[in-house]
Amino acid sequence: MAVNYNSADIEQARSTIGAEAGKFGAVGDAVPASVDGGMFGTLGNSGAVAQAANALCAALHGEYGAAENLVGAIERTLDATMSNTHDTETGNQQSINKVTA
Numbered sequence: 001m002a003v004n005y006n007s008a009d010i011e012q013a014r015s016t017i018g019a020e021a022g023k024f025g026a027v028g029d030a031v032p033a034s035v036d037g038g039m040f041g042t043l044g045n046s047g048a049v050a051q052a053a054n055a056l057c058a059a060l061h062g063e064y065g066a067a068e069n070l071v072g073a074i075e076r077t078l079d080a081t082m083s084n085t086h087d088t089e090t091g092n093q094q095s096i097n098k099v100t101a
Contacts, residue, residue, distance in 0.1 A: 018072075028068070
């Protein structure tokens with residue numbers, strides 16, 4: 001059974017995905033590392049609101065970092081797949097050339 005694939009399309013997908021990985025990190029970088037209670041005013045619950053905001057910021061950093069890593073892993077997997085396929089095809093062609101020579 002012959003397997004057909006379009007290496008140009010796979011390379012385009014790899015390139016596009018690779019460009020997107022950094023965007024997740026950039027969004028995460030825009031989230032503040034911590035929030036001061038003073039930004040919510042002087043009310044008694046300002047500290048609690050700041051703690052909740054800090055928890056949200058920490059969660060966002062974690063999620064955007066994980067997304068960046070996952071998208072990067074997809075890009076690296078596509079790259080490795082293309083390299084392995086190319087190497088296999090080259091090896092097969094060399095084997096055929098030796099047999100027919």
